[in-house]
Amino acid sequence: MPRFLTMIRIDEQDLPSDEFPPEFEQRMGALLEEITKAGVMLDTAGLLPTSAGTRLSWSGGKISYTDGPFTETKEVVGGYSLTQCKDKAEAIEWTRRFLEIHPVEWKVSAEVREIQEM
Secondary structure, eight states, X not given: OOEEEEEEEEOGGGOOSSOOOHHHHHHHHHHHHHHHHTTOEEXXXXXXXXXXXXXXXXXXXXXXXXXXXXXXOSSEEEEEEEEXXXXXXXXXXXXXXXXXXXXXXXXXEEEEEXXXXX
């Protein structure tokens, strides 16, 4: 069965400064429990802000390092999930449901990519 990496994209400059609303956390907990019981979820997590990250680049035969925050980037990967679904349509459906539990005033996007098995 194919595996999919879903990258959750956020704008760090546009994140709410308050705690997550309790009803959001309840909806998230219920969905994560459902997707886990369905045997689909392999792993998921949020990521620390880019201010805690480092980018490595390979160019001209040399590695360079850039510490965050990465202010030139509007959207960043703020979280991910690794799922095992019957097909891409199922992965997209779970991702749609994940996005729909967020408060309506938030802007969150997701990119679903199938993992190439070696």
